[in-house]
Amino acid sequence: MQTIRIDGVTRVEGHGRITIQLDDNGKVQDAHLHVLQFRGFEKFCEGRPFYEMPALTARICGICPISHSLASAKACDAIMTIRIPETAEMLRRIVHLAQIIQSHALSFFYLSSPDLLMGWDASPAERNIFGIAAKHPEVALDGIRLRKWGQEVIELLGGKRIHTSWIVPGGVAAPLTAEKRDEILRRIPEALAIARRTIGLFRNMMEKLSDEVAAFGNFPTMFMALGRKDGNLCLYGSRRRHEGWLRFADADGTIVADNIHPNDYQQYIGEGVDSGSFMKAPYYKPLGFPAGIYRVGPAARLNIARQCGTPLADAALHDFRMLYGVVSLSSFHNHYARLIETLYAIERMQQILEQPDILDTDVRAEARANESEGVGIVEAPRGTLIHHYKVDSDGMIAGVNLIVATAHNTLAMNRGLLQVADKYLSGHTANEGILNRMEGLIRSFDPCLSCATHASGRMALEIEVVDARGFVITRIVREDSSEPAELTVPHRE
Amino acid sequence: MKKARIATLWLDGCSGCHMSLLDLDERLLELADRMELVYSPLVDAAEFPEDVDVTLVEGAIASDEDEKKITLARARTRLLIALGDCAVTGNVPAMRNNIPLGVLLGRSYIDLATANPGVPESEVPRLNPHVIPLHELVPVDIFVPGCPPSPALIDSLLSEVLAGRTPDIATVCHFGN
Numbered sequence: 324m325q326t327i328r329i330d331g332v333t334r335v336e337g338h339g340r341i342t343i344q345l346d347d348n349g350k351v352q353d354a355h356l357h358v359l360q361f362r363g364f365e366k367f368c369e370g371r372p373f374y375e376m377p378a379l380t381a382r383i384c385g386i387c388p389i390s391h392s393l394a395s396a397k398a399c400d401a402i403m404t405i406r407i408p409e410t411a412e413m414l415r416r417i418v419h420l421a422q423i424i425q426s427h428a429l430s431f432f433y434l435s436s437p438d439l440l441m442g443w444d445a446s447p448a449e450r451n452i453f454g455i456a457a458k459h460p461e462v463a464l465d466g467i468r469l470r471k472w473g474q475e476v477i478e479l480l481g482g483k484r485i486h487t488s489w490i491v492p493g494g495v496a497a498p499l500t501a502e503k504r505d506e507i508l509r510r511i512p513e514a515l516a517i518a519r520r521t522i523g524l525f526r527n528m529m530e531k532l533s534d535e536v537a538a539f540g541n542f543p544t545m546f547m548a549l550g551r552k553d554g555n556l557c558l559y560g561s562r563r564r565h566e567g568w569l570r571f572a573d574a575d576g577t578i579v580a581d582n583i584h585p586n587d588y589q590q591y592i593g594e595g596v597d598s599g600s601f602m603k604a605p606y607y608k609p610l611g612f613p614a615g616i617y618r619v620g621p622a623a624r625l626n627i628a629r630q631c632g633t634p635l636a637d638a639a640l641h642d643f644r645m646l647y648g649v650v651s652l653s654s655f656h657n658h659y660a661r662l663i664e665t666l667y668a669i670e671r672m673q674q675i676l677e678q679p680d681i682l683d684t685d686v687r688a689e690a691r692a693n694e695s696e697g698v699g700i701v702e703a704p705r706g707t708l709i710h711h712y713k714v715d716s717d718g719m720i721a722g723v724n725l726i727v728a729t730a731h732n733t734l735a736m737n738r739g740l741l742q743v744a745d746k747y748l749s750g751h752t753a754n755e756g757i758l759n760r761m762e763g764l765i766r767s768f769d770p771c772l773s774c775a776t777h778a779s780g781r782m783a784l785e786i787e788v789v790d791a792r793g794f795v796i797t798r799i800v801r802e803d804s805s806e807p808a809e810l811t812v813p814h815r816e
Numbered sequence: 817m818k819k820a821r822i823a824t825l826w827l828d829g830c831s832g833c834h835m836s837l838l839d840l841d842e843r844l845l846e847l848a849d850r851m852e853l854v855y856s857p858l859v860d861a862a863e864f865p866e867d868v869d870v871t872l873v874e875g876a877i878a879s880d881e882d883e884k885k886i887t888l889a890r891a892r893t894r895l896l897i898a899l900g901d902c903a904v905t906g907n908v909p910a911m912r913n914n915i916p917l918g919v920l921l922g923r924s925y926i927d928l929a930t931a932n933p934g935v936p937e938s939e940v941p942r943l944n945p946h947v948i949p950l951h952e953l954v955p956v957d958i959f960v961p962g963c964p965p966s967p968a969l970i971d972s973l974l975s976e977v978l979a980g981r982t983p984d985i986a987t988v989c990h991f992g993n
């Protein structure tokens with residue numbers, strides 16, 4: 324028995340390690356993603372006033388702080404037992420969409436496009452956004468501008484791109500001005516053009532990516548996302564309209580559990596512990612652990628939604644479904660789904676900004692803690708994000724449970740790794756390109772390991788071959804050279 | 817002209833400081849003419865290289881692995897910059913410092929688990945009981961506060977450093993910004 328270790332998965336948001344177990348014939352037995360840091364938000368938030376939580380939990384993640392602030396604010400709204408003003412809800416939606424755009428742009432352009440445009444076996448030294456800027460400058464610029472625009476919308480609304488304190492329990496801290504609205508609207512055509520161009524670019528590449536579609540996490544599982552009554556894509560949900568409750572579909576797309584109120588999430592979602600990782604492994608409770616595997620995120624959301632609900636995104640989704648069916652089982656399709664959602668987010672933002680009462684100045688409701696418990700759920704860029712708080716009679720936090728988007732995919736990422744490893748590694752010599760495909764599988768989920776452990780980390784690649792007793796037989800470090808290094812994984816003597 | 821060799825290191829932080837660096841947007845490509853990113857979460861380098869001119873460090877020191885990384889980075893870097901409140905003061909990660917590790921881990925992996933409860937032990941690093949800022953373990957050349965520091969501040973910092981000057985951060989920023 325041997326273990327291959329990919330230590331420090333690169334170009335993902337956080338600190339992870341991959342291990343692959345081979346038997347004596349070099350056949351892959353098991354594969355595993357380990358998440359390596361832990362920060363303890365679920366404990367150290369205790370004793371803080373509940374209204375600090377949106378700003379404090381934003382610090383779980385610098386990529387999707389808006390999602391944490393929003394899930395947190397929704398949990399606080401529930402504790403205050405209020406419905407926030409309609410305009411506040413619209414403004415929260417806009418900032419949420421802006422974040423989906425910037426985060427999806429980060430994932431597609433900065434983290435994954437090097438593999439997709441230059442190939443898995445391209446030189447590691449070039450496989451990054453600077454390499455893309457050198458070889459495909461128009462793509463790099465599109466990516467930079469799209470992400471920048473999303474961040475600028477966040478800044479226009481919240482005063483700051485990262486860790487704004489504008490999202491507060493009861494609504495938002497300040498209304499939108501006409502100048503800012505017009506500034507955002509003025510830039511929408513450019514953003515739409517980039518999103519459409521990128522979908523065209525990616526669609527043309529898909530023919531060459533059929534191996535990836537087939538092997539990167541392609542298997543039946545359940546899917547989970549927030550649901551709307553009309554079946555359209557749901558990213559934020561609405562307490563006002565009693566929408567945005569949890570929905571589970573099976574691998575055929577049949578809804579198997581629906582209208583699960585946030586307060587009842589623990590009846591359906593259990594949390595398993597993996598002794599080799601700081602990331603927990605949630606599962607669908609009725610099926611038990613680990614049989615209750617399900618996936619969340621862009622592809623899962625589109626599998627669950629009847630359609631997006633905006634014209635251009637619906638046309639793109641239709642086109643995608645003509646190619647791959649209504650339910651797509653491959654996690655590689657997260658890339659495509661991310662681009663369709665980006666298009667949707669831009670269109671939807673425009674629709675909301677054009678509402679007459681978007682400039683209304685009533686954007687915050689005040690109340691004390693009236694309920695001892697509250698749950699807030701949003702669809703973060705990477706999937707369903709759950710914040711659950713308990714407070715004492717003074718409104719001080721007495722208990723916290725967080726289930727972040729990436730964690731829901733733990734079981735699926737491990738199974739996906741096994742699939743990729745089995746296809747590319749069994750009976751082959753491990754080389755740099757194969758290892759990069761393993762990381763590519765992980766990148767297709769766009770995991771935020773920073774969120775996943777309410778922690779974060781560094782990246783580098785190192786493989787260790789370890790014998791059954793845990794002794795290191797060989798250690799291989801990916802060189803920062805212009806040529807991809809040929810790496811050999813020797814069999815155990 | 818030889819390009820400056822720049823590294824970025826991510827310890828116990830939220831990635832917000834790295835995102836703020838990315839928020840330099842197109843400016844990053846301009847800077848790329850004068851610098852080379854030799855090690856960072858954004859590139860595929862494996863090991864922290866030798867002979868680095870400037871390292872920007874996000875996050876505090878929270879585990880034995882963090883200690884190893886920062887020690888190696890310090891030894892191989894001329895100018896080490898603590899980027900952001902976590903690296904400078906410990907900030908949010910240090911909020912766990914008054915809670916015993918067993919209690920902290922027990923909450924997440926035993927109390928809040930419904931299958932397989934138990935604190936993860938294999939493959940994961942050993943957490944330190946206390947999270948500390950960088951300067952408590954290694955000498956730091958420049959402290960840049962902010963949560964995160966603004967892109968404009970990082971831009972002026974990098975521009976100064978690439979021009980061979982040591983910027984006086986105290987004149988341009990304050991904590992928590």
Ligand code: SF4
Pocket residue numbers: 382385828829830831832833874875899900901902903907908962963964965
């Ligand atoms: S200083 Fe703030 S933005 Fe930077 S890593 Fe720490 S919490 Fe995140």
